[in-house]
Amino acid sequence: MPKEQSFAQRLIAWQKTAGRHDLPWQQTRDPYRVWLSEIMLQQTQVATVIPYYQRFLASFPDVAALASAPIEQVIEHWAGLGYYARARNLHRCAQQIVAVHGGIFPKTAAELAELPGIGRSTAAAIAAFSFGQRAAILDGNVKRVLCRGFGIGGFPGSAPVDRKLWELAETLLPESAIEAYTQGLMDLGATLCTRGTPLCPACPFGEDCVARRDGRQKELPEARPRPKIPERTSTFVLITDGTHLLLERRPPSGLWGGLLVPPEGEVDQVLAARGLTVSERQNLPTLRHAFTHFRLTLQPVLCHLPSQPAMVGESGQVWIALDAAVNAGVPTPIRKLIQLLLRPGA
Numbered sequence: 001m002p003k004e005q006s007f008a009q010r011l012i013a014w015q016k017t018a019g020r021h022d023l024p025w026q027q028t029r030d031p032y033r034v035w036l037s038e039i040m041l042q043q044t045q046v047a048t049v050i051p052y053y054q055r056f057l058a059s060f061p062d063v064a065a066l067a068s069a070p071i072e073q074v075i076e077h078w079a080g081l082g083y084y085a086r087a088r089n090l091h092r093c094a095q096q097i098v099a100v101h102g103g104i105f106p107k108t109a110a111e112l113a114e115l116p117g118i119g120r121s122t123a124a125a126i127a128a129f130s131f132g133q134r135a136a137i138l139d140g141n142v143k144r145v146l147c148r149g150f151g152i153g154g155f156p157g158s159a160p161v162d163r164k165l166w167e168l169a170e171t172l173l174p175e176s177a178i179e180a181y182t183q184g185l186m187d188l189g190a191t192l193c194t195r196g197t198p199l200c201p202a203c204p205f206g207e208d209c210v211a212r213r214d215g216r217q218k219e220l221p222e223a224r225p226r227p228k229i230p231e232r233t234s235t236f237v238l239i240t241d242g243t244h245l246l247l248e249r250r251p252p253s254g255l256w257g258g259l260l261v262p263p264e265g266e267v268d269q270v271l272a273a274r275g276l277t278v279s280e281r282q283n284l285p286t287l288r289h290a291f292t293h294f295r296l297t298l299q300p301v302l303c304h305l306p307s308q309p310a311m312v313g314e315s316g317q318v319w320i321a322l323d324a325a326v327n328a329g330v331p332t333p334i335r336k337l338i339q340l341l342l343r344p345g346a
């Protein structure tokens with residue numbers, strides 16, 4: 001783990017020599033420009049943002065100009081950047097700054113975070129870059145750097161890990177040079193400690209980084225845990241006289257709606273409900289099938305009728321020749337079951 005005091009010092013020193021210094025929004029402390037760039041940079045790459053930022057400023061040079069512009073014109077300038085809620089919030093925020101704050105941006109991260117579209121991390125970035133306020137940022141890039149640097153496990157989007165990261169981010173803040181420190185965190189996440197393969201040999205934390213020391217760069221930060229997919233098991237009764245198979249049409253809606261499937265349910269109940277008596281029954285190997293929302297284990301039970309049944313089934317029932325059943329309108333796992341029956345020796 002990088003020693004907490006030296007973390008900031010090393011980052012600041014690295015930012016000064018190896019960080020980014022020529023981005024269009026770095027040449028100013030104007031909160032309007034800083035705010036605009038921070039909102040545009042959410043979920044969007046620097047190279048994409050630059051021309052949008054410049055066009056936006058040319059049309060709306062200050063917060064008053066933006067506040068008085070029609071929303072349609074703002075959206076037009078945003079077209080192509082995506083996440084359009086950002087543009088609508090930007091416009092609302094500009095109007096609120098004019099109406100409530102007399103056109104002057106509030107100076108603290110806490111007040112900035114009250115405005116539309118400005119979250120805690122963005123508020124801290126604006127306060128640090130515009131007013132030199134000592135406030136912690138924690139966007140996706142910073143979470144990655146901290147999880148790796150300090151070996152923090154768990155999904156960063158979960159409440160306990162998020163809390164831990166905010167606490168750490170606050171602890172790490174330097175006493176001075178907050179702009180270089182904040183920019184350094186952003187630069188490190190964007191240029192060295194990238195999502196794919198981080199460029200560890202060039203990193204100022206070197207072997208003090210937990211992920212690098214333990215070779216866990218690919219594991220950290222941890223991915224969102226996958227929701228557990230429910231499992232279901234169902235018995236399908238394959239009733240046959242040796243040449244034909246009983247299939248039934250499903251109701252039009254629901255699983256396999258309108259398709260032909262063998263009767264489903266507890267074997268004795270299935271047989272009793274259909275007035276059938278079988279001479280032999282045999283459990284066949286189970287088959288697993290994955291649906292989008294659950295996994296189904298099919299337990300097929302083969303039931304032999306002692307004699308050929310009447311070929312006229314009840315409504316919705318079809319006695320179908322085994323070799324024709326494969327090509328009837330049956331769902332994939334049922335087709336696999338029928339193919340098993342057709343195997344020589346089955």
Ligand code: SF4
Nearest residue numbers: 193198200203209212
């Ligand atoms: S050493 Fe590598 S993994 Fe660790 S913070 Fe630096 S770039 Fe990221």
